[in-house]
Amino acid sequence: MGGEPAKWVSMVTARTPTNIAVIKYWGKRDETLILPINDSISVTLDPNHLCTTTTVSVSPSFDQDRMWLNGKEISLQGGRFQSCLREIRARAQDVEDEKKGIKIKKEDWQNLHLHIASYNNFPTAAGLASSAAGLACLVFSLAKLMNLKEDNSQLSAIARQGSGSACRSLYGGFVKWIMGKEDNGSDSLAVQLADEKHWDELVIIIAVVSARQKETSSTSGMRDTVETSALIQHRAKEVVPKRIIQMEDAIQKRDFPSFARLACTDSNQFHAVCLDTYPPIFYMNDTSHRQDNQLCREMESCRRNTSDNVQVAYTFDAGPNAVMIARNRKTAALLLQRLLYNFPPQSDTDLDSYIIGDKSILQDAGINDMKDVEGLAPPPEIKDNILIQKSKGDVSYFICTRPGGGPVVLADETQALLNPLTGLPK
Amino acid sequence: MGGEPAKWVSMVTARTPTNIAVIKYWGKRDETLILPINDSISVTLDPNHLCTTTTVSVSPSFDQDRMWLNGKEISLQGGRFQSCLREIRARAQDVEDEKKGIKIKKEDWQNLHLHIASYNNFPTAAGLASSAAGLACLVFSLAKLMNLKEDNSQLSAIARQGSGSACRSLYGGFVKWIMGKEDNGSDSLAVQLADEKHWDELVIIIAVVSARQKETSSTSGMRDTVETSALIQHRAKEVVPKRIIQMEDAIQKRDFPSFARLACTDSNQFHAVCLDTYPPIFYMNDTSHRQDNQLCREMESCRRNTSDNVQVAYTFDAGPNAVMIARNRKTAALLLQRLLYNFPPQSDTDLDSYIIGDKSILQDAGINDMKDVEGLAPPPEIKDNILIQKSKGDVSYFICTRPGGGPVVLADETQALLNPLTGLPK
Numbered sequence: 104m105g106g107e108p109a110k111w112v113s114m115v116t117a118r119t120p121t122n123i124a125v126i127k128y129w130g131k132r133d134e135t136l137i138l139p140i141n142d143s144i145s146v147t148l149d150p151n152h153l154c155t156t157t158t159v160s161v162s163p164s165f166d167q168d169r170m171w172l173n174g175k176e177i178s179l180q181g182g183r184f185q186s187c188l189r190e191i192r193a194r195a196q197d198v199e200d201e202k203k204g205i206k207i208k209k210e211d212w213q214n215l216h217l218h219i220a221s222y223n224n225f226p227t228a229a230g231l232a233s234s235a236a237g238l239a240c241l242v243f244s245l246a247k248l249m250n251l252k253e254d255n256s257q258l259s260a261i262a263r264q265g266s267g268s269a270c271r272s273l274y275g276g277f278v279k280w281i282m283g284k285e286d287n288g289s290d291s292l293a294v295q296l297a298d299e300k301h302w303d304e305l306v307i308i309i310a311v312v313s314a315r316q317k318e319t320s321s322t323s324g325m326r327d328t329v330e331t332s333a334l335i336q337h338r339a340k341e342v343v344p345k346r347i348i349q350m351e352d353a354i355q356k357r358d359f360p361s362f363a364r365l366a367c368t369d370s371n372q373f374h375a376v377c378l379d380t381y382p383p384i385f386y387m388n389d390t391s392h393r394q395d396n397q398l399c400r401e402m403e404s405c406r407r408n409t410s411d412n413v414q415v416a417y418t419f420d421a422g423p424n425a426v427m428i429a430r431n432r433k434t435a436a437l438l439l440q441r442l443l444y445n446f447p448p449q450s451d452t453d454l455d456s457y458i459i460g461d462k463s464i465l466q467d468a469g470i471n472d473m474k475d476v477e478g479l480a481p482p483p484e485i486k487d488n489i490l491i492q493k494s495k496g497d498v499s500y501f502i503c504t505r506p507g508g509g510p511v512v513l514a515d516e517t518q519a520l521l522n523p524l525t526g527l528p529k
Numbered sequence: 530m531g532g533e534p535a536k537w538v539s540m541v542t543a544r545t546p547t548n549i550a551v552i553k554y555w556g557k558r559d560e561t562l563i564l565p566i567n568d569s570i571s572v573t574l575d576p577n578h579l580c581t582t583t584t585v586s587v588s589p590s591f592d593q594d595r596m597w598l599n600g601k602e603i604s605l606q607g608g609r610f611q612s613c614l615r616e617i618r619a620r621a622q623d624v625e626d627e628k629k630g631i632k633i634k635k636e637d638w639q640n641l642h643l644h645i646a647s648y649n650n651f652p653t654a655a656g657l658a659s660s661a662a663g664l665a666c667l668v669f670s671l672a673k674l675m676n677l678k679e680d681n682s683q684l685s686a687i688a689r690q691g692s693g694s695a696c697r698s699l700y701g702g703f704v705k706w707i708m709g710k711e712d713n714g715s716d717s718l719a720v721q722l723a724d725e726k727h728w729d730e731l732v733i734i735i736a737v738v739s740a741r742q743k744e745t746s747s748t749s750g751m752r753d754t755v756e757t758s759a760l761i762q763h764r765a766k767e768v769v770p771k772r773i774i775q776m777e778d779a780i781q782k783r784d785f786p787s788f789a790r791l792a793c794t795d796s797n798q799f800h801a802v803c804l805d806t807y808p809p810i811f812y813m814n815d816t817s818h819r820q821d822n823q824l825c826r827e828m829e830s831c832r833r834n835t836s837d838n839v840q841v842a843y844t845f846d847a848g849p850n851a852v853m854i855a856r857n858r859k860t861a862a863l864l865l866q867r868l869l870y871n872f873p874p875q876s877d878t879d880l881d882s883y884i885i886g887d888k889s890i891l892q893d894a895g896i897n898d899m900k901d902v903e904g905l906a907p908p909p910e911i912k913d914n915i916l917i918q919k920s921k922g923d924v925s926y927f928i929c930t931r932p933g934g935g936p937v938v939l940a941d942e943t944q945a946l947l948n949p950l951t952g953l954p955k
Contacts, residue, residue: 333794334801337763364807368759371809375760379801381794 111205112526113198114160115248116519119240119510120150121231122271123307123426125366125418126350127373128280130329130339135182136288137267140329140336141343143280144350145271146428147299148307149507152460155236156513157221158520159244161207165216171520171528172221172237179219186264187242188217195249212249220520220528225502231309231424238265239272243510255509259293275299275508277354279347299506302357305428306435306464309502310442312423319384321421324377331381338376343369359430363416366428370418386421414438436467439503443470444479446498460503537631538952539624540586541674542945545666545936546576547657548697549733549852551792551844552776553799554706556755556765561608562714563693566755566762567769569706570776571697572854573725574733575933578886581662582939583647584946585670587633591642597946597954598647598663605645612690613668614643621675638675646946646954651928657735657850664691665698669936681935685719701725701934703780705773725932728783731854732861732890735928736868738849745810747847750803757807764802769795785856789842792854796844812847840864862893865929869896870905872924886929 128143168188170179179185195212199205207215221240223233242262246253253261259270263280270291271278276298283291328335346365353361377384414434417427427442429435439458448457454473458465470476513519522529554569594614596605605611621638625631633641647666649659668688672679679687685696689706696717697704702724709717745753754761772791779787803810840860843853853868855861865884874883880899884891896902939945948955 331794333768333798334760334763337760337767341763342759368757368805368807371807372759372805375801375805378804379794379798381790381797383797 110162110164111203112160112162112164112521112523113200113203113205113207113248114158114516114519114521114523114526115244116156116158116513116516117240117244117247117510118150118154118156118513119236119243119272120147120275120507121153121155121225121233121236122147122268122278123418123420124268124271125362125416125428126343126346126369127418127420128267129373129376130325130335131267132282133286133288134326135186136291137183137263137265138288138291139267139280139282140339142282142347143268143271143343144296144347144354145268145278145280146305146307146506147272147275147278147509149299149461149504150511151507152502152504153225153231153236155221155223155233155240156518156520157219157237157240157244159241159248160218160521160526161215161248162218162526163215165218165526168217168219170219170221173223174528183238183265184241187238187261188245190261190264191242191245191249191251194246194251194253196251198248198250217245218521218526222520231311231420231422234266235268235272238262238269239510241265242269243273244512247512256292256294260289260291263288263291263293273510276301276506279351295509296351296354299508302354302506304431305506306432306461307504307506308427308429308435308438308442308464309504310425310427310446311499311502312425312497319386319421324380324384324386324421327382327384328376328380332376332379334379335376338372342372359416360413363413363428366416366418374419387419387423432464432467435464435503436469439464439468439501440470440479441482442498442501443468443476444481447476447495448473448498449496456500458501458503461505462503464503536588536590537629538586538588538590538947538949539626539629539631539633539674540584540942540945540947540949540952541670542582542584542939542942543666543670543673543936544576544580544582544939545662545669545698546573546701546933547579547581547651547659547662548573548694548704549844549846550694550697551788551842551854552769552772552795553844553846554693555799555802556751556761557693559712559714560752561612562717563609563689563691564714564717565693565706565708566765568708568773569694569697569769570722570773570780571694571704571706572731572733572932573698573701573704573935575725575887575930576937577933578928578930579651579657579662581647581649581659581666582944582946583645583663583666583670585667585674586644586947586952587638587641587674588644588952589641591644591952594643594645596645596647599649600954609664609691610667613664613687614671616687616690617668617671617675617677620672620677620679622678624674624676643671644947644952648946657737657846657848660692661694661698664688664695665936667691668695669699670938673938682718682720686715686717689714689717689719699936702727702932705777721935722777722780725934728780728932730857731932732858732887733930733932734853734855734861734864734868734890735930736851736853736872737925737928738851738923745812745847750806750810750812750847753808753810754802754806758802758805760805761802764798768798785842786839789839789854792842792844800845813845813849858890858893861890861929862895865890865894865927866896866905867908868924868927869894869902870908873902873921874899874924875922882926884927884929886927887931888929890929 122145124143124145126144128139130140132138132140168179192212196209198207225231239262255273259273263270270293271280274295277296280293350365414430429438548571550569550571552570554565556566558564558566594605618638622635624633651657665688681699685699689696696719697706700721703722706719776791840856855864
């Protein structure tokens with residue numbers, strides 16, 4: 104050990120995906136431990152398009168735990184952060200880095216302070232599961248920093264205590280959060296049903312309807328539902344268990360029509376129990392309903408005509424954004440054409456900022472500039488139904504993405520959010 | 530009998546109220562007989578403001594059954610009209626009018642043809658229960674024409690076969706539709722819980738959000754719900770029976786806070802099961818949700834502060850119109866001020882056509898002209914919450930009314946819709 108042992112800063116940077124539930128989590132049986140009243144299933148979204156990046160650091164020179172979110176310092180005093188930090192510190196191991204002259208014994212972690220910087224590449228609290236990616240990334244990066252022996256499933260049970268759906272962001276692909284039975288929550292954790300390569304032709308398009316923060320937080324919303332809805336317990340005990348089995352089967356078999364039908368009906372039921380809450384909770388607005396209704400009727404007419412012809416699924420989380428899942432790239436390109444026809448950008452918006460993420464779908468759709476958007480032919484059903492109105496400006500932007508991988512450590516130090524010498528935001 | 534017996538026309542004109550359910554009817558166990566899956570409770574609205582007027586006539590000179598609705602001839606071939614006509618003809622009695630030289634034996638009714646003219650003083654099929662008032666009026670007026678011995682409750686079981694909720698329009702005040710147990714529907718009928726004088730301080734304000742015909746008819750909507758919703762049976766079997774008992778008790782005791790809470794939660798649950806239907810059904814739009822949410826939160830904050838201080842209940846039927854029930858005239862005047870502040874008429878609308886029905890509430894609110902509307906002070910919560918936006922033109926008009934009486938025969942022949950000599954529309 105050198106002459107200035109107090110000066111070292113140890114750092115880990117990780118990137119964690121967000122996820123979108125296709126069988127919804129809504130309602131807790133334990134508010135503190137965040138134990139749900141039913142299992143849920145999600146698709147992990149490609150972190151190349153939507154992710155949280157977090158740098159965690161430790162140094163004997165830090166005099167308190169501090170955190171910065173999207174560049175702004177925030178309090179770590181919240182019970183949920185504290186639960187995660189306590190659980191991780193309790194499992195911390197010895198860490199040694201001879202090169203840097205770092206040696207931390209497991210008992211030292213109780214007295215060492217942390218600096219944490221986190222950045223979402225998408226709007227916070229607009230129903231895009233920012234807290235899921237954020238808490239998963241916090242737990243995952245701290246686990247690496249502190250050399251935890253736990254696997255991702257065990258880490259998911261810690262992340263769960265920070266934000267319920269965070270536990271599902273510890274894996275890529277298709278993930279089940281098992282509600283568990285134990286009072287202490289030890290068996291309420293995430294497992295991977297299949298990785299992202301198992302069903303890699305799916306394309307996900309998110310219509311960001313409003314980047315404003317949602318009015319009702321998920322936490323208070325689901326508490327109100329559990330306290331006042333006369334339907335939520337029936338959903339949790341009778342409806343969801345059957346749907347979980349069916350959804351696992353649909354994913355295993357890559358049975359898109361079943362997957363789509365389950366995802367849509369479960370999304371609708373989640374919003375139904377929100378409406379059955381007193382006072383009622385509305386996460387969707389007229390724009391969401393218009394999309395929802397259009398997509399759903401289209402799906403249903405496909406289903407009635409030929410039983411396996413469904414091309415698009417949709418799901419809405421606790422916000423007005425529509426998440427659409429297309430069967431493959433070809434249908435995604437057609438869907439994008441329809442979406443751009445029905446929800447064109449405002450005249451002062453450029454296409455490059457209106458369609459973000461995987462822009463190659465745009466090329467598949469033959470759309471290179473705004474002239475191509477203006478020249479789009481109306482979708483076939485418009486001929487029969489002139490009522491459908493073009494809704495300019497109703498959608499802020501679209502994100503094109505796909506099922507993606509789980510958390511990764513970013514070894515490249517230039518990607519760190521904290522200065523490696525000071526441990527302060529860059 | 531005179532020399533020209535074929536020339537007489539016998540006529541009855543009646544007026545029947547519409548009704549608004551406060552515990553909702555949604556879902557049938559028998560489509561043909563229109564037997565519901567749960568009891569429902571409604572308030573009859575004052576027919577001075579919302580009603581159907583129907584003239585029925587019979588003459589040996591008529592060569593077929595004919596009907597005119599709002600001045601336009603419509604087909605009577607529909608199964609529901611035919612069910613009602615068949616049931617009433619089967620119960621017809623001898624009729625004799627010496628003055629006019631009319632003598633009809635009960636067996637003659639099978640061969641005599643009818644002319645029927647009906648007029649709603651409010652928009653048809655916009656979620657204001659026009660079919661309820663219409664079918665109730667048809668059955669009631671025919672029963673008088675054919676001298677039926679059945680009481681209104683027995684007539685309600687006939688009206689039910691025309692339009693389910695029509696059975697509740699056979700009584701004034703507060704009415705329960707008992708679902709019944711018999712397969713033939715004989716015990717599925719309406720009973721009066723209390724007449725309109727029992728709780729006469731209530732004031733009802735209806736915001737007509739859109740006079741367009743609703744997109745999904747109630748008939749196909751409730752069929753889809755029963756076929757696809759995973760929550761509707763739980764609602765019908767477990768939730769509604771308890772609410773019926775509580776609502777009867779609230780009406781008996783004139784317990785407004787309980788009445789309001791039950792009405793609002795049941796309205797929300799009805800829209801929740803519509804959303805849980807596949808494809809989902811949306812009867813409410815953003816304007817309805819804005820009203821709903823505002824009113825509901827206000828009610829809830831009243832409830833939390835002082836347990837019996839709730840002043841307004843609301844309920845939404847199968848359409849976007851809000852039906853608000855104020856505790857008394859004073860709160861109705863305050864409510865109307867708030868509504869006019871938040872939903873002012875468009876500049877080219879005159880106040881007289883924007884507030885219809887019982888205009889005396891407008892005077893209570895101190896509003897005589899558009900200048901008074903423009904001069905309204907913002908409601909108290911606006912100070913804390915500047916997000917609430919004024920929504921000019923979102924509401925087409927408001928109807929002010931109250932609980933009202935049941936069907937009546939209009940003896941004054943000038944009110945008849947058919948010419949007493951020809952039996953054709955005036």
